[in-house]
Amino acid sequence: MFFISKGNEDHIKSEHPTEYNQYFTELSNILANPDYLGIHPSGRSVQYFKFFGNRPDRILVAVRATNGETLLVRSLYSVTEEKWFCAKCWG
Structure with a gap:
């Protein structure tokens, strides 16, 4: 189960407003x-x-496990093409 706190949503909204407006609903x-x-x-x-x-x-989307079974959404932002392709290499 994923959870996002009001504080983390506010962080995304203030630090990554373009991504928040375009992708938070996704x-x-x-x-x-x-x-x-x-x-x-x-x-x-x-x-x-x-x-x-x-x-x-x-x-x-960055997610961290809590002490229980909850997965906490920490942030949402765009990444460079380089980081995208590095992720594919790690996978």
Whole structure:
């Protein structure tokens, strides 16, 4: 089960407003149907990558597990083409 706190939604809205306006409504789709999954270099979060070819945007959703079974959405933002292709290499 995924959860996003009001604070994390506010973070996305203020720090990544373009992505928030275009992709926040796509959040459940990104999490259910990622193109790639990666692990953040710190090992503390899972990265869900989704390519929206009609725009064309590469979106990353960062998710961290809590002490229970809840997966907490931490952020949502676009990534460079280089990072996108690196994610494919890691996968």
